[in-house]
Amino acid sequence: MKIACVQLRAHDSAFARSALENALEHIDRAASLGAELILLPESLYPSYYLGGADGADAAWRELDPLPLFSGKAREKRVWLAAGLVIEEKGRLFNGAVLWGPDGTEKLRTFKSNLWHFDRKYVSPGTCFPVVETPFGTVGMIVCADGRIPEICRILALKGAKLVLDLTNLTSTGPDVEKLSNPQLEYMLPARAAENGIWIAVADKVGLESESVLNCGGSCIIDPEGRIEASAGSSKEEILLADIDLSLPGPLFPERHPSRYSALALPTEETSAYKKQFEYIAPADDEIFTAICRFFSSSREEYIAAARRFLALAADQGNLLCCLPPAPGKNTLELAEILSASIPEGGRLAVIPGLDPSGRPEAVLFARNMVLGTLNSEALSPLETSAGAIGAVFGDGGWNPEPVRCLMIQGAEIIIWIDGQKRPGNSSLNVARTRAAENRVFVLHLYGNDASIIGPSGAVLASALRNGDQAVSAMIRRAESRAKTVVPGTNIISGRIPEAYGELIASGEEECRGGN
Known part of the structure; x- marks a missing residue:
């Protein structure tokens, strides 16, 4: 054609x-x-x-x-x-x-x-x-x-x-x-x-x-x-x-409509809507955040590198530190070990990896304390002193629904561990889109790439493609709670939940008219 x-x-x-x-x-x-x-x-x-x-x-x-x-x-x-x-x-x-x-x-x-x-x-x-x-x-x-x-x-x-x-x-x-x-x-x-x-x-x-x-x-x-x-x-x-159009195109990743019920929640009942009216003092809203990328060949090497980067991030004023995916299938145990390396002062860290059954998860921890675990089945954020944090894994970020559900339920920071190779800059394009369409911060780890993306879709910090490195950017929760893009366009108030039923339905509904 x-x-x-x-x-x-x-x-x-x-x-x-x-x-x-x-x-x-x-x-x-x-x-x-x-x-x-x-x-x-x-x-x-x-x-x-x-x-x-x-x-x-x-x-x-x-x-x-x-x-x-x-x-x-x-x-x-x-x-x-x-x-x-x-x-x-x-x-x-x-x-x-x-x-x-x-x-x-x-x-x-x-x-x-x-x-x-x-x-x-x-x-x-x-x-x-x-x-x-x-x-x-x-x-x-x-x-x-x-x-x-x-x-x-x-x-x-x-x-x-x-x-x-x-x-x-x-x-x-x-x-x-x-x-x-x-x-x-x-x-x-x-x-x-x-x-x-x-x-x-x-x-x-x-x-x-x-x-x-x-x-x-x-x-x-x-x-x-x-x-x-x-x-x-x-x-x-x-x-x-x-x-x-007759040529077969790439299929979008497997969807899980039963997990997407938040898409149909009445707007004024959502956490994202309510948070727009909650005040945060500017002095209490300075979450300097690091995302780390390093390589290791064993569990012991990972622990040593993680301790080094946690200390470095804390010394440079970071309150939240995201580590790269952990080896093995016991991320919770690693988080417990590394929690002793978190300095005093309300600092938090997150370690992504696999649970004992091989399912992806991200564990949030503070000094000598595990705060909670995020996984792909429960699309709800964890409230922390650094903000409401959610996580998606692999193709979960390529599907727009999981991040959308997390945003609707109040997530201010999304961690995306993106594991599949895609053409060109398509992974970064999708990560920037997830940030901008939801007005949230996105911490994106993809192979050799590590980026922090702001609610406007701008890349705030990104690592070199080679070598071990931590990069940091300022996260202010008020920016992600403000859902107005321009006057008259608010990405939570402007949604029409009743029009999105097909995203959570098992079958298609007829919709032939223009309105």
């Missing part, structure tokens, strides 16, 4: 008509290049920001663009997806519509994770349908829907091989040629990799309403999270790529 991601210039709502004409012209151009599926950006009509020029609101409502796109799909005999503001049952939605080559509407979805001022003008969607096409099963998301894990996972569970992402990705910066966005840098590659799906992105460029700067970067991402083709950040483009 030849797909065209059409990157258009942003515009104010006062110029909705001319922008519509521009979009239709680009459809003609993409079709002339042989595109079988043409993807246009989010809210190309009337505009993204609906609070613009006086009178523009009334003007754009006078025209219904749906027949124009339907007619264009039929005229060019193409599959066509466009982002439009749609009125339905007296409410406005930020919608995405897919038409078939016969001009009939095949799929409609509405943006669910409303971004910034969206909520002032449109209502959220609550249903995530897919459609069968000659190329394979297709789903759609709208822009910030890519920032939360539930939606793409639901689409993948319904069989989607390709997700069309209609976007209005924003950025800041002095150089229009170097604009980007976290979704392009690591979140959407993570979505593709964790679900084993293709993702096609159509974005805008340019400045809208003197305040909304679009970063372009329209792209095609393969099921392993690799960007196969991408556009620039400064000009209109038609990005063409050939993809084959």
